Amino acid sequence: MRLCSISSGSEGNCIFIGGEEGKILVDAGISGKRVEEGLKGIGVSPEELDGIFITHEHLDHIKGVGILARRYQLPLYGTVETIHSMLRTKNIGKISEELIHLVEPDRAVKVKDITVNPFSIFHDASNPVAYTFQSGEQKIGLATDLGSYDDYTIHNLKDSDILFLEANHDVNMLQVGPYPYLLKQRILGARGHLSNGNSAKLLCQLLSQKLKHVILAHLSKDNNYPDLAYETVKCELAEHGVDCQGNFLSVANYGTPSSMFEI
Numbered sequence: 001m002r003l004c005s006i007s008s009g010s011e012g013n014c015i016f017i018g019g020e021e022g023k024i025l026v027d028a029g030i031s032g033k034r035v036e037e038g039l040k041g042i043g044v045s046p047e048e049l050d051g052i053f054i055t056h057e058h059l060d061h062i063k064g065v066g067i068l069a070r071r072y073q074l075p076l077y078g079t080v081e082t083i084h085s086m087l088r089t090k091n092i093g094k095i096s097e098e099l100i101h102l103v104e105p106d107r108a109v110k111v112k113d114i115t116v117n118p119f120s121i122f123h124d125a126s127n128p129v130a131y132t133f134q135s136g137e138q139k140i141g142l143a144t145d146l147g148s149y150d151d152y153t154i155h156n157l158k159d160s161d162i163l164f165l166e167a168n169h170d171v172n173m174l175q176v177g178p179y180p181y182l183l184k185q186r187i188l189g190a191r192g193h194l195s196n197g198n199s200a201k202l203l204c205q206l207l208s209q210k211l212k213h214v215i216l217a218h219l220s221k222d223n224n225y226p227d228l229a230y231e232t233v234k235c236e237l238a239e240h241g242v243d244c245q246g247n248f249l250s251v252a253n254y255g256t257p258s259s260m261f262e263i
Contacts, residue, residue, distance in 0.1 A: 001114075001138045002262040003162055006030070006038035008144075008217045008252035012060050015142060015164065016042065019135040022112035025052045025068075026131060026142055029060040030255075032067035038257050046072045050111050051101070053118075054078035055145060056128035057085035066092040069099050077101045077109065079118070081126035105129055119156040122147040124191040132156060138263050140164070141206075144218040147191040149202050157206050161263040164252070165203060167216040167233060168193035169223035177223055193218070196229045200236035207242060213261045217252040226251040 006014040012030035016023070016039065023044060028035055036046055052074055055061055065086065069076055076095065078086065080102050086092055103109055105120040105127075118129040123145040130143035130153075141160035143153065157163065174184055174195075187193050194202070203214060216229050230251050234244045242248075252258050 001133065001135050001140055001161070002260055003140055003164060003215070004042050004260045005164070005215065005217065005252040005258040006035060007255050007257070008219070009254040010060060010168075010218070010220050011255060012063060013144065013218060014038065014064070016044065017114070017133050017140060017142075018044070019112065019114040019133075022050050022114035022135075023048050024050055024111060024114060024116070024133070027055055027061040028052055028064040028068055029062060030064055032064040032071065035064050035068060041257055042260060046074075049074055051075035051077055053103070053116060053131055054082055054086065055130060056123060056125035057082050057089060058125060058145075059089065062086050062089065062092065066095060069095050073099065075099050075101050077103050077116075079103055079105070079127040079129060082128065085126045103129065117156065119152070121145065121153070122149070122191050124186065124189075130156070132160065140263075146194040147189055148198075149194070154202070154205050159208060159210055160206065161210055162213045162215070162261055163203070163206060163211065164215045164217050165199055166194040166218045167196045167199035167224070167229040167251075168218050169195050169220045170225075170228055170232070171195050171197065174220075174223040179222070187223075193220075196224065196232035197236075199229075200233040203233060204236060204240050207240060212263055213247060214249050215252050215258065215261065216250070219251065219254065221254060
């Protein structure tokens with residue numbers, strides 16, 4: 001299996017997941033053109049895609065969904081609440097009912113050789129989900145837009161070979177930054193976004209011999225720095241005896257494709 005972040009951050013998110021046969025996008029929160037260019041850069045044609053799995057309806061996750069679905073007749077997967085909210089969003093446009101596929105938390109969906117497992121997350125959206133992707137013994141866990149986490153979150157993400165995990169903000173940067181008070185409270189709340197520190201704490205509960213790559217994701221341009229997120233998590237891992245040499249730990253780029261991670 002393989003993963004490439006085409007774009008990650010508060011300005012737009014789109015992740016490619018590939019198996020031996022199946023090819024999936026998770027979200028498309030950037031323009032259709034940028035998605036096409038990102039896919040071209042990793043040697044994937046949009047016509048090869050088997051669908052787009054949507055985590056939730058916020059614009060930085062769905063901006064390009066409508067145009068891609070219509071242009072390439074791509075199936076769209078999301079919870080019923082997410083789909084309804086998305087279809088009411090300005091500029092998404094009309095999408096054929098035939099392309100809509102509803103998912104439910106904790107009910108797996110098979111896409112060629114990839115088993116997709118949606119699971120509920122804490123975020124201020126309409127029944128949002130994160131996903132894991134499995135093919136044989138290989139597993140990719142993808143979880144962003146987490147205000148908080150619990151044992152259920154850990155249960156779903158454990159035993160992953162690759163983790164794509166939110167490290168949205170540094171708490172101190174956010175608190176002294178220019179955001180309005182209510183927005184700061186939303187981000188810091190239990191249904192907001194995961195800080196660097198909390199991302200590190202969650203990751204430490206997901207460590208295993210199986211885990212090969214961790215990609216820190218969905219960084220805020222205003223309230224974080226890639227190096228700060230990396231060092232915060234690296235220091236926490238060091239206390240647990242984990243050496244981050246090589247590409248065990250990396251940070252997804254704000255608006256450009258990452259390296260391809262393969263297992």
